[in-house]
Amino acid sequence: MSEHYMAPLDDLNFVLNEVLDYQRLFSLPAYEHADVKLAGAVLNESARFNEEVLGPLNSIGDEIGSRLENGRVKTPPGFRDAYWKYVEGGWPALDLPLEFGGQALPLTLQAACAEMVNGACVSFGMLPLMERAATRLLLAHAPRDIVAAYAPDLVAGKWGATICISEAQAGSDVGRISTRAQPRGDGRYTLSGSKIFITYGDQDYTEQIVHMVLARLPDAPAGTRGLSLFLVPSRLLGADGRPGAANAVNVSRVEHKMGLKASPTCVLNLEGAEGVLIGRENAGLKAMFTMVNTMRLEVAVQGVAVAGAASVKALRYAAERPQGGPPTARPTLIVEHADVRRMLYIMRARTEAMRALVLETAYQLDIAQAGAVDDRAGALALAEWLLPVCKACGSEAGFEVANLAVQVLGGHGYVADAGVEQYVRDSRVMSIYEGANGIQALDLVTRKLGEGGRYELFTARIRADLTRCRGQAPLAALGRALEDALNRLDACTRAVVAGLSKAPRDVEAGAAAYLALVGVVAGGWMWLRMAAAANGGSAQHRAKRAVAKFYIDYLLPEVRTLECRVMVGAACLDSLDAETLTG
């Protein structure tokens, strides 16, 4: 069994080139400097880089972890070197604008490459993610001089970045952030407060770390409408524009976590640190939301990445591990046992559905950004609908598939050497950070449903694909099951929409199940499209058709439980007071 990462190039290429309308992107003005051939070369090179450079770091990072030494974070051996190779390769800037040194390639391609980064080493991938997110924040909201001072080095990956939101008393409830920003009168601000769970809050890769901080100005309104966004560098820029004196930002703690051990999760103390305002006063949260799409999609990518990496290891193990069968004969390979096959099929079905859904969402974001003007609103609406589903279902698929991989390997999966149990630990946080999955579900039902026609657009796309498949016998059978599921989803949606005004607590009670239901149906949609695309005789195409059928037969029936849960209402949750429930 290979210890290191093997990139799923064939599967990525299948989705990009055979399922999505990928070529169309390169006819758009924004991407006409590139073409499918170049994009293919980038993908191949990404696979090579991540297999060779990052893959071997994953278990070292887990074993040693990042830790605090004399007030600074020390990352595990090899990470710093790998980071600079990543920078030299131009990987931080794939989808960032040309004018700041980026490559302005589609987000779709970036997401495919990010799957490989995160499949090789999620702990590593966290820093480039923060850099891209911070860059997008600056480009969207910062004044020109700030962009000029910070964007080029961020885009190049020469400087690190963090996003500082959470505080001890303010996790999901960002409105209670209490970090203070005091105007100094010279256009700058003095920030004081303590931020927790800051990913790569410190590191030893880059000379500068650009902290994007939500804080509260004096007399700011309570709640989220009183939050402003500040850029707080770890070192103040000198007159020459280079990082100079240290700013008053100190790391007091690196968390001891279940996983992602190489990615330092810091408590960051702002002790009168100097910062500049980004965007308007009290509009910080709204500004932060411009990077939410970037971040949530990337967490979905992380989930797919772990699911993909875990699948590859389990599939290879099952294909090589002899166990069982008549005692006088050579043992059977475990891939032949029905229950092992069941797990392997679930792994493939879940992973590949989510991979396709994530890339479809990235594709819609590309069209929303750079497509023909008439296409943009619809693409954005569809992407906005799919994003919370991708984030929640992607993160859960990562964890579920990693766990199935452990089960396929049995006792060997539970020991560290196989490199599989790490996937379970690393992926566990994905359901929590960047908006816990319960928050994603509320976002879906309260913000994405109703106005905007997003749901209608989503289901219209599915029905169009169903119509297209109706004439082809095997696809028609898949389609009938999907159509039944879609009808059940329609019924649930009508109930949820009706409940939004009349019985919001009932909607909240069913929100998690509703999101899961949308995810299962969206997965079925992806498999219908993949099965339709896989119309040849190659092993890959035969496998896609078989896994599509498995998804429809075995996973799609989850709708039957989920529809009950969507409809269950809050009465069964609210019959006990808090003390009786928890006492």
Add this chain to the structure above:
Amino acid sequence: MSEHYMAPLDDLNFVLNEVLDYQRLFSLPAYEHADVKLAGAVLNESARFNEEVLGPLNSIGDEIGSRLENGRVKTPPGFRDAYWKYVEGGWPALDLPLEFGGQALPLTLQAACAEMVNGACVSFGMLPLMERAATRLLLAHAPRDIVAAYAPDLVAGKWGATICISEAQAGSDVGRISTRAQPRGDGRYTLSGSKIFITYGDQDYTEQIVHMVLARLPDAPAGTRGLSLFLVPSRLLGADGRPGAANAVNVSRVEHKMGLKASPTCVLNLEGAEGVLIGRENAGLKAMFTMVNTMRLEVAVQGVAVAGAASVKALRYAAERPQGGPPTARPTLIVEHADVRRMLYIMRARTEAMRALVLETAYQLDIAQAGAVDDRAGALALAEWLLPVCKACGSEAGFEVANLAVQVLGGHGYVADAGVEQYVRDSRVMSIYEGANGIQALDLVTRKLGEGGRYELFTARIRADLTRCRGQAPLAALGRALEDALNRLDACTRAVVAGLSKAPRDVEAGAAAYLALVGVVAGGWMWLRMAAAANGGSAQHRAKRAVAKFYIDYLLPEVRTLECRVMVGAACLDSLDAETLTG
């Protein structure tokens, strides 16, 4: 939030005294030396011991772990002392016979106490479990002189024990065990081979470790019919009956595992070690099976224990953690959020159903052992039916509930300090060891269904309880839902039984779902009984009725997905050859 374990005494007492026919046990001759009052005192004392002595060790054990030093295992600080306190308290011998120094109390009580041991520290609980299992093996199969030489010190906990089954090429497939036993001509045997995954294969608590080893005699038949059972002490007994010279049993490795880090999982090399035969030649596996009930029930107990401990921490956190609500008001406690409640209710519903089911199964094993002669066969049949369900669903409940606890705590749950993520890691192996859950499912459909009338007995009990509840309005509503689920299970069972001869591969494909379906229905049965028992106005009784309703409304609908999966057949798993599936 309390860092340490809080024993669920009230919940245990509720099941024992209000749901089960517990008092009846103490009217049986085997237990008439005890009574409910004594049993209650034992339970209270167990709670105190496990909260005070074992609870504080759990995180230390995780952090430091057991490791190999100069060829011997060194356990974490405090474990050895705690072990001897456990021995002094008489805890190893609760349900072992009086004549060897045990207390001959019901297994039902032992299981309740074992929940508290494992809730406080699963890693600790592994050794007493091995000792009880080894003792039962000896009592059932060893010649008198061996029993006399080994049983008293094992029962007293003065000597440790292991069960040595797995080898590198023989995990679930025990028929391929290749460890050799050569007769020496003096009634003793020389054993050579290497065993893996040996729990407490070495430790620094006891001077003697009694290894129970499956090995193969010369010219033994291939497969499981050629396995014999041997007792191999770590130190050979001298003429005085005390441990003397070291036997040739060596630890070459302690695994680096995902969890259970204080419990040393060893590679054990038998290098011409001396052993004695236990039971008949080539009947070793059958002998081992006399302890399977003990072991599988205990794994289910472990799952319930972790679920219970994780639940308590999450419930307390939710009751104390402010987060959300209008920004100008004091923050809401998270227990008031619908989605947090949903998770807390799932945790309670799953944990308490499994706790009741496990204690019910222990109770049936007590009746099977010590009940009126006419009751024994039925009780054994019911217990045999429930055991694989307890093992698989109990282990999965432990992991599911631990994960929900992490989710309730959010980012705080992902860091080690909260002591919750450890539950996820510790419980992950429970679905694997002592017969992976896929093996439990095969056991249920191929051995427990069909002949023996076990299924019929199980469903007859449920229907009797349904009849009893029909007249009481709230129970009748729960009952109708349960009856619907039971009817669906009946239909699935008919299909599975028919498939056993005609289409065994289809049965295997649906086996995991079938076991899960039985588990969900059995949980509903437990909740019906608990709701019926909780007919008073106390907070505890009100909570039980509310959680019962939640189980029926929210969890029982899982049958609708599971029934599809039971029926799905093997075609969707077998359409690809191994290479195409895994390539």
